[in-house]
Amino acid sequence: MSGQLRVERPGLLSTIQDRGRYGLRHLGIPWSGCLVPGWQQLANALVGNLPDHSIIESWEGGLKLTVIDSTVRFAVAADNSADVQLESGNGTTRLQPMRSYTAEPGDTLALNNTGKFRVAIIAIAGLDIKPQLGSTSTYAKASLGGLNGAPLTAGAVLDVTSSPSGPEHRCTNPLISAYEQTELRVVIGPQEDHFSAQGLHNLLNGEYTLGSDADRMGVRLSGPSVLHRDDAAKDIVSDAIVPGSIQVPGSGQPIVLLSDAHTAGGYPKIATVISIDLPLLGLHRPGTTIQFRAVTINEAIEAVRLQQALQLKAMRNKQTVVDIDYTTHTLLSINLIDGVTDGQVS
């Protein structure tokens, strides 16, 4: 069985991503991959995909998808305030994040806005994207992945290879509280010796505002100057960069690199944001104020392992959606839509 979805509107920036394109960094090819891997994995689990399956990552919403044929199961991972609607012949229903739904031919899924955070993830059961160099992740600068190496465009058609069966699922979002915080943990280094004691003090005690100059490659911050040791310390012979690297150009204003980070660069890096806190920088909007806190490598690894355990628990504990879990209001609105199979009713 197979089906198709048509992109009616792509929104600001919607790209296909999976876990990323690994093993090619030595050739200068970034990992890319979903900015919020935890949400990717939860949303995929809800629709019966493997955790790292391709998803649509949408910045600020504005995305509209219409089911062309067959039925399509999907789930949106976002903050609860995200405005997600299903438009069908019977009217429009507001959908909940972190829950699967099944849409019929002619139905339109509208991610009108992403709510409190600037990114939302849409998982679609059996979304079938051809991988390029081992990954479906879109990296437009080298025309890799996605559909023809580019973000989604109006009129593009997405293939879906599985048709939904069985009940819908929902799960708690154990990561929401983690993502609501604004303190990012960092491991100091690798070039901390290029900075003055005052520079490091400023980084760890100052407040930094996320700039509007932000994309999948990185986010510019503004705040107390992260001072270099001297003028000669403002450049290094190019060294490896990873997502999370905090590079500091001569201006003293840090730039934190994200999934599409280039692989090497000549600015010294004072510290690295730990992997599980990196989604915060993709999620929070420009103008948000954040702080950095130094942790040891052992504390960082322990935190990563703990979050992985929480995540697995949430995925294991995903629940079948049954009527009794819903308020009358929600039930009524869900039942307005023809074809949304709700739990054991189907």
Added chain:
Amino acid sequence: MSSSADPWQPHFAGDKCLILEFGHTIDKDLVDSVVALNARISHAMGEGQLTGLLETVPTFRSLALIYDPLQIHPDELLNQLRNLKTTELNATSESTREFLVPVHYGDETGPDLQSVASLTNLAVEEVVSLHAQTRFTVYMLGFLPGFAFLGDTPAELHLPRRSEPRVRVPAGSVAIAKQLTGIYPWDSPGGWHILGNCPVPLFDGHLQPPVLFAAGDTVRFRSIDRDEFEALQEITALGKFDRETLHVHRDTSP
């Protein structure tokens, strides 16, 4: 976690990356050490050792080790590396691959050739022959996907970067700055002096690997005339260029 016997200094780059730093300069000996350690590690990974190490990234002066913190602690990774006897690395290890890359020097494909000649007090022909007679080493790839940093450019041609970077350096441009030569696989902003253009693709996202070069490879340039440049452009546009033809198979006969 540092040991004086190591030829590198380890640095953490977050919870997934360990940087083994060999030095702070750009020179062939450092690159040779990085490439030799990388080869030793690749070999070990191929034999199923170093579980949890995912990939490595060689640069001018360091080797980055990307690992999965759920599978291995970086201290344990360092211990395992020391057991590979990497301290006995031979810094003269040599890549076995060599490439001969066509470049059309000058006219609109090399807008800085004239100014490089006047800044270095050389004739244009001398600049071209100095550059095309050099055996370059691929020091690293990065900055852009597939961008190759080659060294060393002959000392007579060393110039600082242009004071006015260009907004658009065309794909294929071969350019110099200080002791380095670079080949741009993509249109990009850039501040290097453009000597010429390579008409054949050095990055192809439909091939595996997508990039022709790897760190440690040897590259020489072959000066081609306008006719050959245009002919190669045409073959490339038709998708019929076979990049294997750039590979120099060394004559091993006596």
